[in-house]
Amino acid sequence: MRRFFTAPRRTAATALMLAAMAAPAFAQGQAAGPGANEIRIGNTVPYTGPASAYGVIGKVMAAYFDKVNAEGGIRGRKINFISYDDAYNPTKTMEATRKLVEEDNVLFILASLGTNTSQAVHPYLNAKKIPQLFVASGATMWDQPREFPWTMGFLPSYQTEAHIYSQYILENHPRSKIAVLYQDDGFGKDYLKGLKDGLGGKIPIVAEAPYKVTDTTIDAQIAKLKASGADIFMQFTTPKFATMAIKRNAELGWKPVHFLASVSESVSAVMAPAGMENAEGIMSAMYRVEGEDAQAAGPAAFREWSAFMERYVPSVSKSNGQAVYGYLNSKLIIEVLKNCGDDFSRENVMKQARSIKGLQLPMMVPGIQINTSLYDHATIEQMRMMRFTNGHWQFFGPVRSGVDAGTVSESFKTLFKYGTATKRDLANQLNANTVSLMTGSFGSTYAQVGADLASVLDNGTNLRILPVMGRGSVQAVSDILLLRGVDAGIVRKDTLSYLDRKDFAKDIRNQFVYVAKMFNEEMHVLAPKTITSMRDLDGKTVVVDLPDSSTFVTAINVFDRLGIRPHLIYQEPRLAVDMLRKGEVDAIVAIEGKPLQWLNQIQDRNLHLVPVEYAKPLQEEYLPSKLSSADYPNLIADGASVETVAAEAVLASYNWAPNSDRYRRLALLVDTMFDKVGQLQRPPFHPKWKEMAPRATVSGWTRFKAAQEWLDRNMPLPPGVSSASSAAPSAPVVAPIAAPAAQDPLYREFLEWRASRAKASSNR
Numbered sequence: 001m002r003r004f005f006t007a008p009r010r011t012a013a014t015a016l017m018l019a020a021m022a023a024p025a026f027a028q029g030q031a032a033g034p035g036a037n038e039i040r041i042g043n044t045v046p047y048t049g050p051a052s053a054y055g056v057i058g059k060v061m062a063a064y065f066d067k068v069n070a071e072g073g074i075r076g077r078k079i080n081f082i083s084y085d086d087a088y089n090p091t092k093t094m095e096a097t098r099k100l101v102e103e104d105n106v107l108f109i110l111a112s113l114g115t116n117t118s119q120a121v122h123p124y125l126n127a128k129k130i131p132q133l134f135v136a137s138g139a140t141m142w143d144q145p146r147e148f149p150w151t152m153g154f155l156p157s158y159q160t161e162a163h164i165y166s167q168y169i170l171e172n173h174p175r176s177k178i179a180v181l182y183q184d185d186g187f188g189k190d191y192l193k194g195l196k197d198g199l200g201g202k203i204p205i206v207a208e209a210p211y212k213v214t215d216t217t218i219d220a221q222i223a224k225l226k227a228s229g230a231d232i233f234m235q236f237t238t239p240k241f242a243t244m245a246i247k248r249n250a251e252l253g254w255k256p257v258h259f260l261a262s263v264s265e266s267v268s269a270v271m272a273p274a275g276m277e278n279a280e281g282i283m284s285a286m287y288r289v290e291g292e293d294a295q296a297a298g299p300a301a302f303r304e305w306s307a308f309m310e311r312y313v314p315s316v317s318k319s320n321g322q323a324v325y326g327y328l329n330s331k332l333i334i335e336v337l338k339n340c341g342d343d344f345s346r347e348n349v350m351k352q353a354r355s356i357k358g359l360q361l362p363m364m365v366p367g368i369q370i371n372t373s374l375y376d377h378a379t380i381e382q383m384r385m386m387r388f389t390n391g392h393w394q395f396f397g398p399v400r401s402g403v404d405a406g407t408v409s410e411s412f413k414t415l416f417k418y419g420t421a422t423k424r425d426l427a428n429q430l431n432a433n434t435v436s437l438m439t440g441s442f443g444s445t446y447a448q449v450g451a452d453l454a455s456v457l458d459n460g461t462n463l464r465i466l467p468v469m470g471r472g473s474v475q476a477v478s479d480i481l482l483l484r485g486v487d488a489g490i491v492r493k494d495t496l497s498y499l500d501r502k503d504f505a506k507d508i509r510n511q512f513v514y515v516a517k518m519f520n521e522e523m524h525v526l527a528p529k530t531i532t533s534m535r536d537l538d539g540k541t542v543v544v545d546l547p548d549s550s551t552f553v554t555a556i557n558v559f560d561r562l563g564i565r566p567h568l569i570y571q572e573p574r575l576a577v578d579m580l581r582k583g584e585v586d587a588i589v590a591i592e593g594k595p596l597q598w599l600n601q602i603q604d605r606n607l608h609l610v611p612v613e614y615a616k617p618l619q620e621e622y623l624p625s626k627l628s629s630a631d632y633p634n635l636i637a638d639g640a641s642v643e644t645v646a647a648e649a650v651l652a653s654y655n656w657a658p659n660s661d662r663y664r665r666l667a668l669l670v671d672t673m674f675d676k677v678g679q680l681q682r683p684p685f686h687p688k689w690k691e692m693a694p695r696a697t698v699s700g701w702t703r704f705k706a707a708q709e710w711l712d713r714n715m716p717l718p719p720g721v722s723s724a725s726s727a728a729p730s731a732p733v734v735a736p737i738a739a740p741a742a743q744d745p746l747y748r749e750f751l752e753w754r755a756s757r758a759k760a761s762s763n764r
Contacts, residue, residue: 042106060326159194160402166198179230301362438489
């Protein structure tokens with residue numbers, strides 16, 4: 001059976017390994033739920049298969065938890081370590097991980113080994129909100145706290161390590177030429193990217209030679225790199241190919257300054273088979289010390305390590321680097337669990353894992369600290385250079401950080417690249433994928449939505465969103481049509497209809513397209529309590545925002561349709577509150593997504609929100625809605641609500657020709673935004689994102705062709721359902737799966753209103 005637990009005695013470790021070496025079968029039936037006196041930890045590691053050497057990690061971790069249990073556990077709780085063999089197969093990893101979560105009820109997954117294997121369960125664990133802690137892989141994907149907040153790596157990332165090599169080269173070999181041998185997959189490309197980013201073009205890479213893991217020889221690659229004239233050889237390879245490259249270099253007599261990826265630093269697995277004399281002088285970097293290097297570890301740390309290995313896992317050599325790794329990972333999770341106090345919820349475990357400050361673990365290189373935060377899931381970001389001398393590795397130089405704080409700034413990166421690129425090339429690269437988006441005035445819903453898009457969609461030179469502060473829907477329409485460089489904008493549906501009806505813009509229905517229905521914006525009418533209905537505003541003085549704003553158009557349209565003729569004042573609503581208090585105006589109209597920040601700050605018992613009846617003249621262009629006490633506790637009594645109407649905001653654009661560059665850029669925005677709607681609909685982004693309905697149509701207007709194509713590919717309609725019939729009023733859709741229209745609060749309000757109207761008609 002592949003399922004096992006640690007126990008407080010050493011015999012459990014022996015039983016564990018007997019289970020680990022058994023055939024990969026799983027326990028039948030569902031395990032009992034965890035008891036109050038235990039902490040269940042899940043793990044997958046290859047005890048069999050091509051990467052079975054890494055099974056030592058699971059063995060050492062199980063033994064360390066035996067030690068912890070023998071010493072009393074964590075606050076009286078024993079650690080129940082459940083480790084399954086995945087044979088380094090992503091399919092088996094998924095199967096085993098589901099069992100750990102859904103049957104074994106583990107608290108979290110710890111130190112599962114491998115990039116592809118861990119990536120296979122990455123989305124699943126995050127969707128389930130199961131901590132995926134200290135993944136045994138150096139891929140950069142484990143440090144993505146925004147997209148995957150429940151995942152953390154352990155190793156320095158491959159890019160971090162490559163940055164450290166680039167630092168050393170820039171300092172010591174500034175006039176060199178570099179050749180790179182790398183594995184043609186995510187592993188090798190991560191290293192290569194890190195090297196290029198770190199060098200910043202200051203030292204040329206004159207030759208690159210990839211290899212496939214299925215290749216039987218790399219002689220051609222080595223020949224190409226030697227012929228390039230490079231005097232530095234960067235080897236981003238796994239152990240098998242590292243050995244081949246070192247031997248081939250010796251055979252060819254090529255003796256460049258040689259750097260080796262840390263994953264291949266094993267003396268027994270790489271250096272000895274390649275020939276100790278051939279490996280002499282090779283450099284690498286490391287975060288941990290060798291298991292038999294008492295001097296580097298320090299007397300106290302080495303004594304503790306040696307005593308543990310000799311008592312709990314005497315069958316494993318202390319010189320095995322994987323044993324040191326398992327030891328460090330175990331000690332780290334114990335620190336996390338100790339910091340949990342009595343709260344062993346998944347949320348608190350994750351909180352403590354991302355709250356590590358200045359932690360130094362024994363058997364790590366002295367001076368290297370572990371620091372994590374809500375925004376930094378890279379557990380180790382420091383290493384120290386080492387050189388292979390007289391048959392073993394020797395550290396030299398300072399502890400180096402692979403992270404330059406300045407490099408997190410895309411603008412700094414751009415300026416850094418400026419020194420190595422022509423102005424024209426750089427300008428073309430930056431402008432090629434930049435989309436300018438017209439939003440609204442400061443503090444408006446449009447402005448916040450534009451800022452959200454920039455926060456989520458910006459991806460360096462691949463896509464950049466440039467929100468432009470505007471004055472509202474009318475100006476946005478004008479800017480999209482006339483202003484050079486504006487690609488798209490947030491406009492209100494009734495603005496387009498008003499312009500079309502009044503014939504202010506010639507042939508506007510053919511010039512404009514919409515990308516998607518974005519959200520609804522509620523009509524707020526603030527007035528003294530003497531104003532009880534919209535009819536009371538006939539002949540009164542009413543503030544309707546600036547003449548280019550969205551509120552301006554909607555307000556005059558609503559008044560016109562209701563036959564109300566107020567005297568209009570053109571002032572920003574938030575700046576007109578004192579005028580209202582002094583009696584200089586009779587009401588303020590603001591039409592934006594609730595809740596409005598400035599409106600929530602009003603505490604005046606003489607003021608209230610005037611109800612807006614969903615009268616028949618408004619039903620063609622608007623939707624029924626409500627403002628609640630939860631939205632405006634200072635203006636609406638607890639549990640009460642005020643009826644109003646809502647206007648629809650859409651993301652719109654000029655109708656660019658499909659073969660144009662402007663069309664391509666807008667299509668890039670569409671693809672990226674639709675893919676990330678789910679992320680935008682979660683805090684801390686504006687709550688109005690929850691109303692976004694990619695599938696909803698805007699009657700009378702044409703959808704942008706690339707947007708329609710994306711929907712047809714990713715959100716196809718059921719057979720027999722037309723686009724028009726799918727667009728229930730304001731029915732929101734959470735990409736990529738459509739939600740039933742009845743789940744939309746605004747749509748439910750519409751149904752309630754329609755039912756009440758039908759009931760009233762039947763009673764007449």
